[in-house]
Amino acid sequence: MKAFNGVPQLDINISRKDVEGAQSWMTEICGPHNLRATSPHGLDFRHVGRVLNTATIGYIEYGAEVEIEIFNSLKFDNFCISLPIAGSQELTYKGTSYISEKGAGCIMAPYQAQHLSMDGACKKIQLTLPAVLLHEKLENLLGRRVSERLEFNPAIDATSGISANWWRLIKYYLNESPLGLSAFGSMHLATEIESIIVKSLLFSQESNYSDELARISETEIPAHIKRARNFIELNAKYELSLEDIESAAGISRYKLLTDFKKSLGTSPMAYLKKYRLMKIRETIVTDRSAKNISTIALSWGCTHLGRFSTDYRELFGECPSATSRRYESKRR
Numbered sequence: 001m002k003a004f005n006g007v008p009q010l011d012i013n014i015s016r017k018d019v020e021g022a023q024s025w026m027t028e029i030c031g032p033h034n035l036r037a038t039s040p041h042g043l044d045f046r047h048v049g050r051v052l053n054t055a056t057i058g059y060i061e062y063g064a065e066v067e068i069e070i071f072n073s074l075k076f077d078n079f080c081i082s083l084p085i086a087g088s089q090e091l092t093y094k095g096t097s098y099i100s101e102k103g104a105g106c107i108m109a110p111y112q113a114q115h116l117s118m119d120g121a122c123k124k125i126q127l128t129l130p131a132v133l134l135h136e137k138l139e140n141l142l143g144r145r146v147s148e149r150l151e152f153n154p155a156i157d158a159t160s161g162i163s164a165n166w167w168r169l170i171k172y173y174l175n176e177s178p179l180g181l182s183a184f185g186s187m188h189l190a191t192e193i194e195s196i197i198v199k200s201l202l203f204s205q206e207s208n209y210s211d212e213l214a215r216i217s218e219t220e221i222p223a224h225i226k227r228a229r230n231f232i233e234l235n236a237k238y239e240l241s242l243e244d245i246e247s248a249a250g251i252s253r254y255k256l257l258t259d260f261k262k263s264l265g266t267s268p269m270a271y272l273k274k275y276r277l278m279k280i281r282e283t284i285v286t287d288r289s290a291k292n293i294s295t296i297a298l299s300w301g302c303t304h305l306g307r308f309s310t311d312y313r314e315l316f317g318e319c320p321s322a323t324s325r326r327y328e329s330k331r332r
Helices: 019-029 131-142 161-176 181-185 187-204 210-218 223-234 242-249 253-264 268-286 293-299 305-316 320-326
Strands: 012-016 034-037 045-051 056-061 066-069 078-086 089-093 096-100 104-108 114-118 123-130 155-157
Touching: 012 019, 019 034, 019 045, 056 161, 078 096, 078 131, 089 104, 096 104, 104 114, 123 131, 123 161, 123 187, 131 187, 131 210, 131 268, 155 161, 161 187, 223 242, 223 253, 223 268, 242 253, 242 268, 253 268, 268 293, 268 305, 268 320, 293 305, 293 320, 305 320
Parallel strands: none
Antiparallel strands: 012 045, 034 066, 045 056, 056 123, 066 114, 078 104, 078 123, 089 096, 089 114, 104 155
16 A cells, blocks of 8 residues: 555545645535635645545645635534644634644534634644534434534644543554554445544533533443343334334333433434434435435335435434435445
């Protein structure tokens, strides 16, 4: 495998010498933004990395001093998390500036106006994580819908604490994993690694949900509720009744409903519906075959397609066909 400044080259290997080309590429990765270079003719943009499932992970440099301005915040729908390995950058967010250099990463938030300045020597690790992905994992962990947008502390430490452990995890996947990022060619493995990265970030980085996540992590889920949850997930493609789940858990219906709500914040049947919808969305995003959305929905036990479309829009804020269109370019 070839290397770029000591970094393995993976399935993203993009070079651009012009501002328009670099901006166009990074718009596809992160979302709409303005890119300005102090010396446009000196720009030497490189992006080396890997598409996981819906996220990207890799290394970026512009080779010149640049400024990035988020101008269409409604369409900037990704968390962009970066850590310089050389040089520095400065993020201005909600009137506060955050210096980002070796040991100090930063998080550009979705749906927000913000400004990022990078010096010419800046080379950085960058992860791009769709906001919808983080909200899905957050809701799965909390066992309920969230109405307030997830907001992280924009400064993410890479020198101490659990956030530093998260960065070590990222570097491990990039450089040291015995599996290697080439193993991400397996979509199932890529999805699992993406899930580990996102869940670890949610627990390690300060956010407006940190306190609730801390309480969840300290709560022991009873064995009978674990049995019920596992039964639901293993059999979600089939027709299931509350009686089936009750039998699998080995407890009375009253105890099932009471303890399920207490542990996971929802009812067994509501959990089943949400789990199906999340798996359908995952399939829509990653499927490489000619299956249409109706076929995918039916394969996950959603026999009433009109109700499925309504439930999907309510959960994800868009119709299934809109999800398919947004990820069409990544499936090609």
